[in-house]
Amino acid sequence: MSATAASAAADLGGLVETSHVLVCCGTGGVGKTTTAAALAVEGARRGRRVVVITIDPARRLADTLGLAGAGDHVVDRRLWDPESVAPETGRLTALMLDTSETFDGLVARYAKSEEQRDRILANRFYRNLAGALSGTQEYMAMERLHELHETGDHDLIVVDTPPSRHALDFLDAPQRLIRLLDNRVFRVMMAPARGAMRIATAALHTFVRQVGRVVGTGVVDDIISFFRAFDGMEEGFRARADAVRTLLAEDSTAFVLVTSPRRDSIDEAIYFAEQIATHGLTIDGLVANRVHPEFADPTDGPRLRARAAELRATGDTGEPDADAARRRLADRYETVADLADLAARERTVLAEVAAHMGTRAVYVPFLDHDVHDLRALHEVGRHLVG
Amino acid sequence: MELAQFCASSRIVIVAGKGGVGKTTVVATLATMAARSGLSVLVVEVEGKSGLSAALGLPPLAYEEVEARPGLRLRALSADDALLEYLDQKGLQRISGRLVRSGTLDVVATAVPGMRDILLLGKVKQLEQSDSAPDLIVLDAPAAGHAVTFLTSARGLQDAVRMGPVRHQADEVVEMLSDPARCQVLLVTLPEETPVNEVTETAFALEDRVGLALGPVVVNQCLPARWNGSPHAVADATLAQERLPAQDAVALDLATAFVGARRAIQDEQITRLAARLPLPRIRLPFVNEEIGPDAIETLADTFAAQVAAMRPPS
Numbered sequence: 001m002s003a004t005a006a007s008a009a010a011d012l013g014g015l016v017e018t019s020h021v022l023v024c025c026g027t028g029g030v031g032k033t034t035t036a037a038a039l040a041v042e043g044a045r046r047g048r049r050v051v052v053i054t055i056d057p058a059r060r061l062a063d064t065l066g067l068a069g070a071g072d073h074v075v076d077r078r079l080w081d082p083e084s085v086a087p088e089t090g091r092l093t094a095l096m097l098d099t100s101e102t103f104d105g106l107v108a109r110y111a112k113s114e115e116q117r118d119r120i121l122a123n124r125f126y127r128n129l130a131g132a133l134s135g136t137q138e139y140m141a142m143e144r145l146h147e148l149h150e151t152g153d154h155d156l157i158v159v160d161t162p163p164s165r166h167a168l169d170f171l172d173a174p175q176r177l178i179r180l181l182d183n184r185v186f187r188v189m190m191a192p193a194r195g196a197m198r199i200a201t202a203a204l205h206t207f208v209r210q211v212g213r214v215v216g217t218g219v220v221d222d223i224i225s226f227f228r229a230f231d232g233m234e235e236g237f238r239a240r241a242d243a244v245r246t247l248l249a250e251d252s253t254a255f256v257l258v259t260s261p262r263r264d265s266i267d268e269a270i271y272f273a274e275q276i277a278t279h280g281l282t283i284d285g286l287v288a289n290r291v292h293p294e295f296a297d298p299t300d301g302p303r304l305r306a307r308a309a310e311l312r313a314t315g316d317t318g319e320p321d322a323d324a325a326r327r328r329l330a331d332r333y334e335t336v337a338d339l340a341d342l343a344a345r346e347r348t349v350l351a352e353v354a355a356h357m358g359t360r361a362v363y364v365p366f367l368d369h370d371v372h373d374l375r376a377l378h379e380v381g382r383h384l385v386g
Numbered sequence: 387m388e389l390a391q392f393c394a395s396s397r398i399v400i401v402a403g404k405g406g407v408g409k410t411t412v413v414a415t416l417a418t419m420a421a422r423s424g425l426s427v428l429v430v431e432v433e434g435k436s437g438l439s440a441a442l443g444l445p446p447l448a449y450e451e452v453e454a455r456p457g458l459r460l461r462a463l464s465a466d467d468a469l470l471e472y473l474d475q476k477g478l479q480r481i482s483g484r485l486v487r488s489g490t491l492d493v494v495a496t497a498v499p500g501m502r503d504i505l506l507l508g509k510v511k512q513l514e515q516s517d518s519a520p521d522l523i524v525l526d527a528p529a530a531g532h533a534v535t536f537l538t539s540a541r542g543l544q545d546a547v548r549m550g551p552v553r554h555q556a557d558e559v560v561e562m563l564s565d566p567a568r569c570q571v572l573l574v575t576l577p578e579e580t581p582v583n584e585v586t587e588t589a590f591a592l593e594d595r596v597g598l599a600l601g602p603v604v605v606n607q608c609l610p611a612r613w614n615g616s617p618h619a620v621a622d623a624t625l626a627q628e629r630l631p632a633q634d635a636v637a638l639d640l641a642t643a644f645v646g647a648r649r650a651i652q653d654e655q656i657t658r659l660a661a662r663l664p665l666p667r668i669r670l671p672f673v674n675e676e677i678g679p680d681a682i683e684t685l686a687d688t689f690a691a692q693v694a695a696m697r698p699p700s
Contacts, residue, residue, distance in 0.1 A: 029406020058580040124546075128499045163405055176492075185490045210481045211494060214473070216550040219497045260406065263676050264437045295641040296634075304634075311628065325625035332619055332638040338674050339641050345676070368647035370579050 012256070012285050012362055013385035016043045019254040019284075021145065021157050021247065025170065025276075026258035027268045028163030031289035033057050034371050035258050035364075036160040037065065038381040040092060041080045041374065045381075047087030048155040051148055052094050055141060055162045060372035065094040079374045093154070095144075102140040103130040105147075110236030116229060125226040137162045138173035142244045149247055168275050171248070174241035181234050186227040254284040259353070259361070261291045261346035266353050273357050287384065288350055288361035298344035301337050308333035387698040389690050393420035393522060396570040397514055398562070399601065400525045402533035402592075403574030404584050408606040408670075411677050411685065412574045413526045414441040415670070419686040419693075421458035425521035428513065429460040432506050433528050443679040459520070465502035466491070468509040476551055498547060500539025507540065507559045514568065527571075534588055537563065537571070538595045566599035574604045575659070577652035586662045602666040602696075605656060609649050609672055668692050 015022060016039055024036040033054055040052035057067060066073040075092040078084075104121060111117035120126050129136060138161065145159050161170045185204055212220040247253060255276065259269040273283050296304060311330035316323055354360045364383045371380055399416065403409040413429060421427045431438050431447055439447050442454045447462040454460055466486065473482040485491040495501045514523055527533045540559040547553040563569050571592055575585035585603060592598040619638040623630035630638075660667065668689055673681045 027405065029404060059583060060579070125497050128546075129496050132496060132499060179489055180492050180496065183489050183493050185488050186493060207481060207484060207490075210478060211485070211490065212550075214476070214478065214550060215494055215498050215501070215552045216547045219494070219547060223493060223497050264440075265406075293644065295644070296637040307634075311626075322626045325622035326628060329619060329622045329626060329628060329630070329638075332622075332642050333634075335645055336634075336637050336641040339645075342674055345674075368644050370651065372579070 011359075012039070012287070013042070015039075015254045015256070015285055016156070016385055017046055017048070018252070019156060020250070020252035021149065021159070021254070023145075023159050023161065023170075023248070023253065023255045024258055025161045025255060025272070027265065027272075030258050030260045030265055031364075032163075032258045033061065033160045034377070034380060035256065035287055035289065035384070036158050037061065037094075038377045038384055039256070040094070040156075040158040041377050042381040042385045043156045043158065044075075044080055044090040044092035045086045045378075047089045049089065049091045049153065050093065050156045050158065051154045052092070052158040052160070053097055053141065053144055053148070054094065054160045055097050055137070057096065057160075058372070062096065064373050064377070067094055067096045071095065075374075080378070082375075097137070097141055097144055099137050099140045100130045102144050102147075103136065106143060106237070106240070107233075110233045110240075112232060116233075119229040120226070120233075123222060123226045123229060125222040126229075135169065135173050135176060138170040139177050142170060142174060142248070143240070146240070146244050146247055168272065168279075171276070171279055171281075174244055178234070178238055178241055181230065181237060183227070186223060189224055189227070249281065255281060256285040256287060257283045258287045258289055261288045261350050263349055266349045269353055270356050283357060283359070286353065286357060286359055286361040287364060288346075288353075289364045290366040291346055291350070291363040292339060292342050293365045294340075294343045296336050296340045298340050298347055301340040301344060304333050304337035304340060308337060387693055387696040389419070389693050390423045390425065391698065392693045392696070393423050393425055395601075396566060396568055396599070397519075397521070398510065398523045398525060398569040400527050400537070400569065400571045400598075401574060402527040402537070402571055402588065403604075403606075404581060407574050407576050407581055409574045410438045410526060411441060411673075411682070412572070412604050412606060412670070413438060413524055414677075414682045415685040415689055416572065417458055417460075417522075417524045418442075418455075418682050419690050420522050420524070421455060422686065422690075425457065427458050427522045427524060428520040429454075429458070429524045429526065430510060430513070431460070431462045431526045432464075433526070437677070438526060441677050441679070441682055463506055463509055465495075465506050468505040469502075472505055472508065472551075472555075498543060498552065500535070500543050501552060503536045503539040504543055504552065504556050504559055507536075507562070508555045511558055511562045514562070534591045534595075537592055537598065541596055560596070564597035570599040570601045572601040572604060574606055576607055577605050577655045577659075579651075579655055579658075582655045582659045582662075586659070589663055589665070600665055602668045603659065603663060604668045604670060605659070606670045607672040608656075608669045609645060609652060666696055 022039060024032045026032050036052055036054065040050045043050040054065070054067065057065070065075055072093050072095045075094055080092050081090065107120050108117050111120065141159060141162060145157055148154055148157050185208065189204060189208060208220060257269055257272060259265045276283060308330045311326050311333065314326060350361050362384055364380055367379070369376065371377060401409055401413045401416065417427050417429045429438065439445060439460065442460070444452060444454055444460065447460055449462060449467055451459045451461040469491070470482045473479055485494070510523060510525060513519060528536050540556045540563065543556040544553070544560065547556065573585050573589055575581040589600055593600060619630060619635045669692070670685055670688060673685065675681055
């Protein structure tokens with residue numbers, strides 16, 4: 001690994017030591033969850049009280065972190081610090097996001113009465129809203145982050161973000177949900193019609209009836225009763241969303257963007273960095289996951305390939321053992337040549353993203369084994385923090 | 387099995403897989419292969435920004451169809467476009483603008499989970515049934531687990547909505563999805579543990595919950611057979627009486643050990659996949675270049691060769 005990569009790696013170590021919130025973001029399939037878990041392990045090993053919120057971990061990683069059941073789980077210290085070298089203060093807590101439960105908690109918090117809470121929780125529209133995969137999940141990840149922040153129990157909160165269609169959904173989701181809850185059409189429907197408003201209200205009733213004809217009147221009734229039940233709570237939700245945004249904008253909050261060293265993934269990462277800048281936020285760390293190791297100088301590909309061709313060109317010499325050995329040697333030269341070309345390609349796109357973002361990616365190599373247990377997580381962590 | 391027979395075994399093929407497995411590459415490969423076999427093919431992309439157009443050497447896709455090569459056309463679909471078109475057909479264009487502007491569409495889509503998916507699939511159904519329908523529609527589905535949600539939404543909607551046009555649309559979509567002559571799913575995975583687990587879960591969910599017919603599983607990014615760890619390079623160089631610089635010897639041994647270890651994982655996971663999911667498998671190789679039209683042509687050759695070796699369904 002080059003010296004520049006090593007110096008960039010020191011930055012992630014700094015983030016793990018000094019940040020209060022670390023948000024791991026990026027598109028699906030790039031290794032966000034693994035990165036989040038590995039950073040959390042490193043934080044605990046440096047003596048911090050760390051909690052990691054995972055969204056949809058692979059089963060074996062979930063088992064490793066003890067996430068089989070619901071709720072928080074303090075990970076056995078011997079697992080993340082087998083050599084007993086970490087400061088006594090270190091602690092690692094893991095939890096899996098439960099979207100519906102988090103949403104229910106939020107409703108309970110802002111309901112004016114138990115009766116209001118129960119009415120909302122039982123509403124079919126609400127259940128759909130709380131169970132929706134996209135949007136709500138992002139919102140609740142941020143909500144859960146805020147809850148954990150409020151407890152004051154954790155020095156560092158590492159949050160994995162959902163595998164969204166759009167990587168910025170976790171920032172936009174709260175506002176989108178609030179816009180939904182503020183929907184004028186259904187709010188006016190609830191209000192008693194009076195004076196000049198009557199005509200507008202009548203027009204709306206017609207409109208809503210037409211909507212009902214498309215999706216069924218039962219659905220529309222559910223919506224209207226939800227908005228009735230929810231009345232008066234939107235202020236609380238709005239204040240909460242503002243608080244989450246404030247927390248994300250704090251200096252002690254850091255964003256780590258995870259990418260893979262492939263063209264499409266890098267393009268997404270650059271786009272993401274531009275978008276996050278429009279929110280007044282910056283990417284504090286860039287991780288390139290599963291970067292192929294360099295076995296030869298990446299510029300040496302053509303020479304290695306030429307040597308393979310040369311060996312193959314020899315053909316049969318009448319000595320079967322020697323010929324077989326030569327073919328194996330040619331195979332190996334081709335393998336190294338392929339890997340050199342691959343490494344060169346990956347480094348080209350990574351240099352592009354570095355130039356664009358003004359920060360170099362920390363490379364996590366493509367390992368020769370899958371990452372499921374804490375030993376492998378710690379191995380990834382070492383690459384992340386140097 | 388005859389290539390044309392394979393490509394025409396259903397009128398719609400839905401390609402599904404988790405993010406990062408190369409689903410888009412497989413869509414482009416399958417479509418190219420089918421077009422080469424003489425079928426007229428339409429690729430439908432529903433998520434945007436998937437890299438599909440780049441793989442086929444085209445600018446980003448829009449609602450209008452574009453031709454990638456003779457017999458191969460592409461277009462993008464969005465749920466909102468599909469809804470507006472749908473309302474227009476039902477003579478409800480007066481409310482469609484208001485639905486979008488007032489944000490009521492979001493409220494309604496939340497009240498009817500999967501409504502957007504139904505409308506998209508409804509539009510695909512309409513394309514399939516139209517007079518100018520292509521021989522084959524290849525649908526680039528949203529990434530799994532979104533794919534399971536996407537494809538099971540019609541069943542879910544049948545429970546939530548008892549009547550009305552959206553319900554009617556859901557019924558027709560379920561009918562389309564559960565008819566193997568009209569529709570099948572091609573799942574894409576990688577030869578690694580987590581993707582194998584996920585593709586297995588997705589396969590069972592789709593079959594059990596929607597009754598979808600499953601085509602072969604594509605195992606993408608397989609390492610070539612040559613890449614294996616054999617005895618030390620120095621030993622072979624001596625045996626073959628070939629020169630081998632010391633630096634090369636180290637690189638050769640490290641690289642073959644690395645690839646050998648990855649291959650061992652690959653073989654183990656393909657064996658696991660075969661044991662868990664009794665479906666034919668197509669192996670596509672790891673492509674050591676940016677995916678563009680040339681790479682897709684080569685992959686289509688590989689895919690076609692494996693189809694030729696497959697036994698036709700009895």
